[in-house]
Structures are given as C-alpha cells and as structure tokens.
Amino acid sequence: MRKPRDFDAELKTLEGKARTLKERKIKQLGELVIATGADALDVETLAGGLLGLVETKDAARKAEWRKRGAGFFRSGRGEPPRAIGGDQ
Numbered sequence: 001m002r003k004p005r006d007f008d009a010e011l012k013t014l015e016g017k018a019r020t021l022k023e024r025k026i027k028q029l030g031e032l033v034i035a036t037g038a039d040a041l042d043v044e045t046l047a048g049g050l051l052g053l054v055e056t057k058d059a060a061r062k063a064e065w066r067k068r069g070a071g072f073f074r075s076g077r078g079e080p081p082r083a084i085g086g087d088q
Contacts, residue, residue: 036072 033039038046056062 033046041049053062053065
C-alpha cells in the first residue's frame with residue numbers, strides 16, 4: 001500500500017518557495033533601480049516612465065530599450081545608461 005501524500009505539507013513548502021522568490025525579485029528590482037541611477041528620480045516620475053513603457057506599442061522602440069538594457073547588464077560597469085534623445 002502506498003504512503004499517503006501530505007498535501008498540506010507540500011503546499012506549505014511551495015508557498016515558502018513562492019514567498020522566497022517574490023522577496024528575491026523585489027530585492028533585485030531595488031538593486032536595479034539603484035544601479036541605473038533611477039533612485040534619484042521621484043516615485044511619481046519613475047512610475048510614470050514605467051507606465052509609459054508598458055503602454056508603448058512601438059516594437060522598434062521596445063527593441064532599442066531591450067538592447068540598451070542588455071548592454072547595461074553585459075557591461076558590468078553599474079553606471080547609469082546615458083539618455084538617447086527623445087522622451088523615454
């Protein structure tokens with residue numbers, strides 16, 4: 001006969017893992033904000049910029065932002081990226 005599974009224990013374990021991943025994601029987001037220099041912005045400006053990014057439908061512009069982001073991570077310099085013309 002099989003040993004019965006303890007679904008409650010498994011669920012608690014999964015909830016703990018999910019909580020740990022969420023905390024790590026929040027911590028890494030904070031580190032990214034600091035590394036890019038975005039911590040110098042007020043919260044409203046930062047939120048507005050993120051909302052603008054989410055609402056943008058221009059695939060070419062998003063591709064350019066993705067390329068700049070990838071370059072930032074590859075450089076390892078931790079310097080804030082320079083603005084490239086236009087309102088971003």
